[in-house]
Amino acid sequence: MSGRWFGSGWAREGAVTPWEPRGMVRALLAEIGGGASAMDHRQTLINLADAWARHDGVTHWAISMRLTSKGDFFKRLIDGKDCHTATAHRVIEKFAARWPADLPWPSGVPRPARKDTAA
Numbered sequence: 144m145s146g147r148w149f150g151s152g153w154a155r156e157g158a159v160t161p162w163e164p165r166g167m168v169r170a171l172l173a174e175i176g177g178g179a180s181a182m183d184h185r186q187t188l189i190n191l192a193d194a195w196a197r198h199d200g201v202t203h204w205a206i207s208m209r210l211t212s213k214g215d216f217f218k219r220l221i222d223g224k225d226c227h228t229a230t231a232h233r234v235i236e237k238f239a240a241r242w243p244a245d246l247p248w249p250s251g252v253p254r255p256a257r258k259d260t261a262a
Contacts, residue, residue, distance in 0.1 A: 185220050187252055188231065191238050192217045198246045210237045 192206045207216040239255045
């Protein structure tokens, strides 16, 4: 039997496990991007940041501060690092909610539905 031990149980090789960060990121990013690889989704987040930064005449650091309150979020993605699934989900939702009205959303990138903000 091919597989690996993951702290609390055995999983077959290639299985997406909830406690494996790469598996969680793959699952989330498949939900927002139609099943592409984590690398493709990381690039999608970077492309969204770059498009918005060019539009506003700022750097990706400024966009990172607006969305995550950390200036290095997109630098880390550019450098090949990953992020937690919940963080990726929050960032894509913040992109959708705060995207400039006069900037078209990039084609080929699924836009999450805006959440009702009425409390």
